[in-house]
Amino acid sequence: MKKIIAGIFAATIASSAFAASSEPQGVTREVHFGGLNLANAEGEAMLNERITRAVRQICGQRVFAPLQDAMAQRECYRKVFASARPQVELAVAKARSGNRYAGDPAVIAIAPTGGKGL
Template sequence: MKSLAIATAALGLIMTTSPALADPQERVSQNVSIAGIDLDTAEGQRMLEQRIDRAAREVCRVNHINTGTRIPSHAARECAAKARGSARQQVAAIIENQRRGG
């Protein structure tokens, strides 16, 4: 499985979503590096989840302070949830492809 983690790390991950506060037609992507992460371990999977969550929050501007409130907008939270789901699907596809020898 070590070769799976090394091969997967070389691919990287792109998260694409529509930012909460942008034009709905605009698509933003952010690379999430999986270099140096051993996806065969619980610790490596936790590290990847943290990187994905950080990127989703950044792309969707969850931490952007809106005038009059510190609570992230519903649209920003929804955007981040969709981005995390998309990223997880991409990770699963990458892992499955590597397991099949691709």
């Protein structure tokens, strides 16, 4: 009986630690796209793949998790992707219109809380 209670206690601590860390505050990742041609679908797809990898670094990637943890991770993914969306749209629009300037950064900053300057 003590082993069962200890196991449940350990599982509870592990799951609550994941829930607390599933949305790390102040964590950002920079996704560079300087070598990509965002004027075509292939370049945009490569950028989206880079963003997906960065989101997994921020939010984690657990296959089997308790429902509460899975929901927290999904919310983290939603927030981080939302922080990237306007930056991606702007970069793609500039590339397709030819209005890209030398001083424009070729980087997208993503974070669970909206990223830099959002």
